[in-house]
Amino acid sequence: MADREWNPWRRLLALPNESRTKTVAVAFLVSAISAALVSGATVALRPIQTANRAAEEQARIAALVEGIPGMATILEQSGGELSTVVVDLSTGRAVADLRPAMLEAALLDADNWTTLDAAQDLAGLGQRPNFIQVFLLRDEDEVSLVLLPISGQGYGGRIDAILALAGDMNTVAGIAITNHSETPGLGGRIVEAAWQAQFPGTELRDNSGQIAFRVARGQAASLYEVDGITGATRTGRGVTQMVRFWLGPDGYGPLIDAIQRGEF
Template identity: 75%
Template sequence: MDNRNPSDGTPGTRNPWRRLLALPNESRAKTVIVAFLVSAICAALVSGATVMLRPIQAANRAAEEQARIAALVRGIPGMAGLLEQSGGTLSTVVIDLASGRAADAVPPAALETALADPGNWTVLEPEQDIAGLGQRPDFVQIYLLRDEVGRVSLALLPLSGQGYGGRIDAILALEADLNTVAGIAVTRHSETPGLGGRIDEAAWQAGFAGTALRDPAGAVRFRVASGPAAGDYEVDGITGATRTGRGVTRMVRFWLGPEGYGPLLDAMARGEF
């Protein structure tokens, strides 16, 4: 049987790839098909590389997170020495604030995505909102330092609240008794330079170490004094920055209360965490 192309007499073929290559380079169909095939091959290669590299990327992210946590701890006045003395291991965990337990369904890598959902935020009633937040996230990432036998020796708790000039963000470090301040680091603020802005000075932050937070009955007693500290629950105020000090007081009290880390601290005190 003669398998020639009846239009030009050349040998025909049933191979679609050869038929495609036989088309003129100016052919629109050939251009579209080749472009599609190249895109599909590139997409497959990229997808394959992503799958193969994912474990390496996850390991790198974990290492970067661990280094960031260690740097954060060492940035808190007095924490570098404590970290070296403990010989423990820093870890990070996402907490469900309502239950005070680990949010197993929200790993640290997924926290940002979870908090992009408005449904994962709780609107605060005015009587609850002493920190001036309006709403607070349902999930928060905290950092724990554990000793060789797994006991928590240091808990790092992110805080946020409203100061005089705007939002204040900080990390509060608690000792193993969960009632004594090991240190604090103010990580962001908009307070007045030279006045409330002094809350980011290491000398002022160092005054938090050793301050008690709750009285024996469990009531949060911490406060920034209007002047020099006068008791176990107070830290020195900053001259001319009464409203900033009040904002820090309310921020700490809110986050140690029932709408903040209260359930977590209670669970840890019972040895359930």
């Protein structure tokens, strides 16, 4: 009688190919080896995948911001890495479970808006969203620039803009008017590069911490003013009130405080 083979692997291989036991065992082994290889590849490729997702996100943000007239130049001058975050305006903190891609759907819910009373509503909006997407430019660990969407009522209707603030959160780095209904040749001149070019370097708050920015009725006479547009007093007042509202306590005030405390 031949010696019995005690090696299980050799015993398995010795079985006929049509053996059900051999078929099941080989299938199990192939599945186990494949799973191990896939798991290993996933672990090995995870850093590359993370880097690729980060690069894609940067490209998406850059494309979005560069579509805003004048913002590409401001970003080039500032340097750093651009990121985006959804902020709870009441607290000034990032909303961890609300990504920018989810914001539009979230704002379809009336509960995610705050009604403004007459004393609050400097910008003439009636209500403002509880959550909003902002853009931050970082130089190493510090915020060097923040891009803030703002809106308000002008003479002809709503004015939308992006206001860029330098890292001190008190100096305007630039402005881009993205939508308006102002009178061509009068208030409509707020889209002109020459008028917007006055904003960089303008300060928002005086030494007491009060918001002092305004569009002057004529020529600017202080660090807190930009020239008005002849024949467009109501448009200028609309821009003034829009900036004052959004930089105040019912707008980005809590966010600005958080950035100045180093929480972003």
